[in-house]
Amino acid sequence: MDIFTRSVPFYKMQGCGNDFVVIDNRELGVPQSAMADWAKAVCARAFGVCADGLFFLENSDDPALAYRWHFYNSDGSRAEMCGNASRCAGKLAHAIGLAPAEHVFGTDAGPIKAKVLLDGPDQGRVKVQLTPPKGTETGIVLDVDGTPLTVHFADTGVPHAVVFVDDVAAVDIMDLGPKIRYHAHFAPAGTNVNFAQVVDDATMLLRTYERGVEAETYACGTGASATQLLANQLGLTGSRADLTTTGNEVLTVFLEDGNVFLQGAAELTFRGELYLAPMGLSL
Structure with missing residues (x-):
């Protein structure tokens, strides 16, 4: 019996202890209609990876945006924005060559400006400009x-x-x-x-x-x-x-x-493979 069934690569990140699973969806193509079910299954404790939320990174049709995300809480609800996750998105997007250190990406709340700090006393931290309150x-x-x-x-x-x-x-x-x-x-x-x-x-x-x-x-x-x-x-x-x-x-x-800027840590803790069948997922 082959237990190594269809799998999907993922990243696990945390921003000040708020933890997320991240999936690069540019080629994978998980449809938006299935994303809530993926979030509930993948974020589940014991049966999944266990996380506060899951977000997918995709190319954007808007030339002003480096990419866009789809963010879901662990209960499958879609959220307009998440400050800690936005810093994780910015840092990972830069690391995998999806965006430069300073860029803008799309969320349901609107465009978010992100800057990965590459030097100085705050090196490695990420600063994001949130949408207007x-x-x-x-x-x-x-x-x-x-x-x-x-x-x-x-x-x-x-x-x-x-x-x-x-x-x-x-x-x-x-x-x-x-x-x-x-x-x-x-x-x-x-x-x-x-x-x-x-x-x-x-x-x-x-x-x-x-x-x-x-x-x-x-x-x-x-x-x-x-x-x-x-x-x-x-x-x-x-x-x-x-x-x-x-x-x-x-x-x-x-x-x-009048603008709100948030700065803090964003860390890649590990990466791995999600085996879809045991979580009731498919592509």
Whole structure:
């Protein structure tokens, strides 16, 4: 019996502990109609590779874009954007010759500018310019189990609610996170939920409950960006802040002339072959 059935090469990457499977789809040609099922199967723990999300890299018909991606959360839901994954995409695209170190690629949220830093103290890190934030709102008072809770909101490619707390470590994120994520105020799409502790005007601690993963993740780039954007609007931080995530990694968010820039690590951890039949997949 031959167990080495049809296989597909993949890359495993992580951005500050937020981990992703990446598939170069330029020649493979996985149809978009099948991508959600691939994400659910490949990202599954024990039966797949195990990851927070999966994205496919493809050529773009738009000459202004080096390539485009299709991004899916581990539950198969398609996401407009993911900050940590965007840094991974930029670094891998440069490494495999798909794009130069500085380039623009396409997402459902719009074009993303990426720059792989090739020298200096931040060598190896990646800086991305996110799409313009929208829907920003501060001072939203929600009824959560009969108790008023003040949250703030910004869409930095995907929707994010932000709650500022005195002690982020004390938050019961698996209890409070879903209550905000599914709150009627954010229906029908729901929202990601961030809990932030301001240490000083340039430093915060951050924990994120991610929509689509439905759990706390080690980091969330768009969440860090939304948190810094809102903290700055509330007068809590300056134009640049370092946010330490659950994975004890640091994401740096810059606010420049109305634009949001996210900088942090993006690492290739391994690559391998996906055997399709055991995961119920085919081409």
